[in-house]
Amino acid sequence: MKTISENKCFGGVQGVYSHASEVCGCDMTFGLFLPREAAEEPVPVLWYLSGLTCTHENAMIKAGAQAWAADHAVALVFPDTSPRGEGVADDAAYDLGQGAGFYVNATEAPWAAHYRMWDYVAEELPALVTATFAIDDERQSITGHSMGGHGALTLAMRLPGRFRSVSAFAPIASPTASDWGRKQFAAYLGKDEAAWAAHDASLLMRRLGFDGPVLVDQGSKDQFLDLLKPEALAHAMMERRQNGQVRMQPGYDHSYFFVSTFMADHVAFHAEALYRD
Amino acid sequence: MKTISENKCFGGVQGVYSHASEVCGCDMTFGLFLPREAAEEPVPVLWYLSGLTCTHENAMIKAGAQAWAADHAVALVFPDTSPRGEGVADDAAYDLGQGAGFYVNATEAPWAAHYRMWDYVAEELPALVTATFAIDDERQSITGHSMGGHGALTLAMRLPGRFRSVSAFAPIASPTASDWGRKQFAAYLGKDEAAWAAHDASLLMRRLGFDGPVLVDQGSKDQFLDLLKPEALAHAMMERRQNGQVRMQPGYDHSYFFVSTFMADHVAFHAEALYRD
Numbered sequence: 001m002k003t004i005s006e007n008k009c010f011g012g013v014q015g016v017y018s019h020a021s022e023v024c025g026c027d028m029t030f031g032l033f034l035p036r037e038a039a040e041e042p043v044p045v046l047w048y049l050s051g052l053t054c055t056h057e058n059a060m061i062k063a064g065a066q067a068w069a070a071d072h073a074v075a076l077v078f079p080d081t082s083p084r085g086e087g088v089a090d091d092a093a094y095d096l097g098q099g100a101g102f103y104v105n106a107t108e109a110p111w112a113a114h115y116r117m118w119d120y121v122a123e124e125l126p127a128l129v130t131a132t133f134a135i136d137d138e139r140q141s142i143t144g145h146s147m148g149g150h151g152a153l154t155l156a157m158r159l160p161g162r163f164r165s166v167s168a169f170a171p172i173a174s175p176t177a178s179d180w181g182r183k184q185f186a187a188y189l190g191k192d193e194a195a196w197a198a199h200d201a202s203l204l205m206r207r208l209g210f211d212g213p214v215l216v217d218q219g220s221k222d223q224f225l226d227l228l229k230p231e232a233l234a235h236a237m238m239e240r241r242q243n244g245q246v247r248m249q250p251g252y253d254h255s256y257f258f259v260s261t262f263m264a265d266h267v268a269f270h271a272e273a274l275y276r277d
Numbered sequence: 278m279k280t281i282s283e284n285k286c287f288g289g290v291q292g293v294y295s296h297a298s299e300v301c302g303c304d305m306t307f308g309l310f311l312p313r314e315a316a317e318e319p320v321p322v323l324w325y326l327s328g329l330t331c332t333h334e335n336a337m338i339k340a341g342a343q344a345w346a347a348d349h350a351v352a353l354v355f356p357d358t359s360p361r362g363e364g365v366a367d368d369a370a371y372d373l374g375q376g377a378g379f380y381v382n383a384t385e386a387p388w389a390a391h392y393r394m395w396d397y398v399a400e401e402l403p404a405l406v407t408a409t410f411a412i413d414d415e416r417q418s419i420t421g422h423s424m425g426g427h428g429a430l431t432l433a434m435r436l437p438g439r440f441r442s443v444s445a446f447a448p449i450a451s452p453t454a455s456d457w458g459r460k461q462f463a464a465y466l467g468k469d470e471a472a473w474a475a476h477d478a479s480l481l482m483r484r485l486g487f488d489g490p491v492l493v494d495q496g497s498k499d500q501f502l503d504l505l506k507p508e509a510l511a512h513a514m515m516e517r518r519q520n521g522q523v524r525m526q527p528g529y530d531h532s533y534f535f536v537s538t539f540m541a542d543h544v545a546f547h548a549e550a551l552y553r554d
Contacts, residue, residue, distance in 0.1 A: 234508075
């Protein structure tokens with residue numbers, strides 16, 4: 001593991017690190033915020049999964065999460081959104097290939113060789129950060145934005161016991177019914193739609209639900225709202241009687257100005273779950 | 278108008294009054310809480326519509342709303358849920374007839390003579406209370422529980438400009454698709470289902486929406502959840518991009534213990550709308 005940078009931030013440290021990923025078969029970079037309390041003892045952690053076109057850096061510099069994470073003594077991890085580098089397949093479109101891993105393990109050529117973001121975020125990176133840093137792996141929660149909201153919700157539901165709470169900002173809530181999803185799942189997972197259902201938050205909510213609280217925020221002026229389908233997730237949450245809430249925030253769009261506005265709420269929501277005994 | 282009782286309460290006055298209702302063709306009783314500030318100037322008002330079997334009294338004594346209404350300087354009105362008395366049609370079932378007006382104007386025999394709760398709550402009672410008490414009719418919001426949540430949502434959407442905010446506790450959210458609704462609408466409004474749509478919050482949300490914030494709370498252990506259909510309302514709210522939130526509260530049932538738990542949130546939510554300029 002290589003330290004790219006470390007900056008003091010809200011009394012703690014915002015670091016950027018890279019490592020050779022066995023899972024992805026390339027070097028991967030991630031951001032990690034450790035609050036000052038991590039110098040004394042392991043702290044709980046909130047995973048933040050980013051959206052299309054993002055690297056580890058976007059949320060780290062634009063989501064305004066460190067202020068609240070410092071207040072609540074919570075670490076933040078910002079993984080990248082795909083494998084990268086020479087020899088890693090890519091596509092000219094912004095929504096396929098590098099920057100658009102969709103948090104799945106690709107089974108189809110040319111993606112299968114490197115695009116294993118599910119295993120990377122679910123297994124390899126957690127093992128690395130909890131072994132290396134003062135992070136309490138018994139107290140983890142997860143959030144994300146857009147494609148990352150999709151990732152957060154699907155990981156949370158399919159890894160029961162791993163996360164104490166899950167939230168999402170404008171998640172891709174029903175990718176099997178959206179052009180943000182169908183195209184990518186066909187490319188990464190193949191034409192058999194049966195394999196897609198394990199990566200659709202609304203379908204998983206119907207089938208599995210989540211054993212903890214769920215918070216979803218969505219802006220009403222989101223330019224991609226028709227692709228996100230919060231109505232499918234809201235319906236599934238209520239039908240399941242899922243502990244949770246869905247909020248339509250009037251006037252907000254899909255940007256980090258939306259994310260940063262509600263970040264305090266989300267970090268406080270997770271902190272309550274992470275510090276509850 | 279006759280004063281039945283007046284009690285000092287949280288620095289203000291909790292009154293109960295009766296009056297001869299022209300609309301309902303019988304005497305009607307209502308509860309009114311006026312905070313101390315009403316002695317000086319007109320205050321904003323929050324309407325609370327009650328559920329099946331209730332009179333004006335249940336919420337007045339069990340919802341715990343006066344504490345928060347006093348904090349926020351908001352008046353509360355607690356109307357009855359149906360016409361009552363000798364000569365008013367009734368039914369042996371708890372969910373039809375007296376105590377079960379469903380906030381509609383009945384058109385069918387034997388109900389049409391007295392069961393005009395829509396007009397009573399939308400017109401006659403507001404005119405009476407704003408003419409008689411220190412209430413600012415420019416600042417009104419509305420809430421309710423169960424059948425009253427249905428009433429609050431449908432009144433709010435069909436009277437645009439009247440209410441600044443609307444909330445509901447475990448509302449009957451899609452009565453045209455529920456045994457809490459189909460039976461009563463058939464009795465009060467007749468077999469033609471076209472007339473029912475104007476009294477279904479989920480259908481109205483799709484068609485009209487609400488020009489202000491919406492808050493809905495639902496308990497996950499509500500014994501009547503299958504009759505309430507919050508999933509239909511949540512879907513419609515998200516599909517419309519309605520300013521608002523729907524919260525599934527884990528472990529709560531349909532009782533006033535649920536209502537009172539979240540009453541502080543609801544009164545604060547309305548106070549923000551009522552005191553915003």
